[in-house]
Amino acid sequence: MNKLLEEAKALQNTLIKHRRYIHENAEIEMELPCTTKYVMDKLVEMSYEPKEICKSGVVAIAGGKNPGKTFLLRADMDALPIIEETDEPFKSKTNYMHACGHDLHTAMLLGAAKILKEHEDEIEGTVKLMFQPAEEPIKGAQAMLKAGVLENPKVDAAMMIHVATGTQFPSGLLVVRHPGIISSASDWFTIKVKGKGGHSSSPNLTIDPLNVISHIFIALESINARELAPADNAAITVGQMHGGNTSNVIPDTAFLSGTIRTFNNETRLFIKKRLEEISLSVAKTFRAEAVIEYSCSCPSLINDAELVKDFKSYTSSLVGDDKVVDADKAQNGAYATMTGSEDFGYVTELVPSIMIGLTTGSTADGYVYPHHHPKTKFDESPLYIGAAAYANMAIEWLKNNK
C-alpha cells in the first residue's frame, strides 16, 4: 500500500470520532460555535495556528517552509434544518442533521491536516485549509472570500471533496467529473403578490392573491415546457406557496418561492427575464401587483482541465487506477453533471479548482436514502481515503507546479 495512504488508514478511528462528534452536535448556516471550536481545538492539538477569519469560517496553514505556490483544500461544516430519523448510535442531539455529509468532509480535512503537519518539511509551498460554514444556504463561501480566504498567501489552485451516498457505486471510489461546468447555477426567487383582501362571501369586492399566485405557478411551467430548447437543461421549481390564515377571509397578499437551476448563462438570464415578465403580466391581468426578489444566487462549479488531469494521475498512484472513476465513463455519464448547486462555484470563478466525489454508500449495500433525507446514512469506511486524497493532491500538485 502507498505510504501516505497507510498513514491515513492509521487515522481511521480518529476520523470516525471526529465525524461522529460533529454529527451529534449538528449546527446550521453561519452559527457553528460547537463545530468550529472542535475543529480549532483539534488543529491546535496538531500544532496549527487556526484563525476564524469570519463567523464560523476557519483557516489554517500547513507548510510555507519551502518556496512554492499555495494550494487550498476546502471542507464545508454545516448541517441542515432536518430532524434526524436514523437509528445511528451517534444520531444528532440537536434539531439539525448532517444529511449532506458535511460532517464527513470536516473529519476528512482534519485527517488531511494531520498528515500534512507530519509532512510539513516536504511541502514545496503552502497548503491552506478552508473550513467553511453555510454551504447549504449558499452564504459561507462568499463570506470567506470576502474575509480574504484566497489572500495571504495568495491561493493558486483549490480542491474540494463531496461525499455521495445512495448511488450505484460501491464505497471508497474517488469520482472525477469532466473539465468545465459540472454543477448547475442556482437562483432563489420569491414572487410576492399584493391583491385586496376581504370577506370570502364577497369575492367581487376583493382581488384574490391566492388566485393570482395559482395562475403564476401554472404559467411558469410553460417556460421549461414551451420556451426552452430540449437541450437547454433547466429546472424551475416552486418550493412553497403561502397566503391566508383562515377559510372565510380572502387575504391581502400571498407569495410563492422557488429555485431556478441552469447550466449556462444564456439560459439563466433568459429564464430570469421570462419569470419576471410572466409574473408581472399575470398579476396585472388579474388586477394585482407582483414583486420579484432574488434572495441568493450561486454560479456553476467549473472544473479546471489541468487539475482534472493532475488529480487522476496523482491519485491513481495513491489508491490505484480502479479506485479513481471517470464520471463521464461510469454509468453512461449519469453522474457527470450535478443538478444540485455548490457554493464552491464562487471559488472556481476566481482560481483554477476541482471538485471530487467520494462514494460513501451504495444502494446495493443498503444506503438507499438520498442526501437531505432524514433517514440518510453514510458509510464511514472511506474517510481515510478522502483524507489521503486531499493531502496527496496538495503535496503532489505543489511539487509539480513550482
Ligand SMILES: [Zn+2]
Ligand atoms: Zn446539501
Ligand SMILES: [Zn+2]
Ligand atoms: Zn453538500
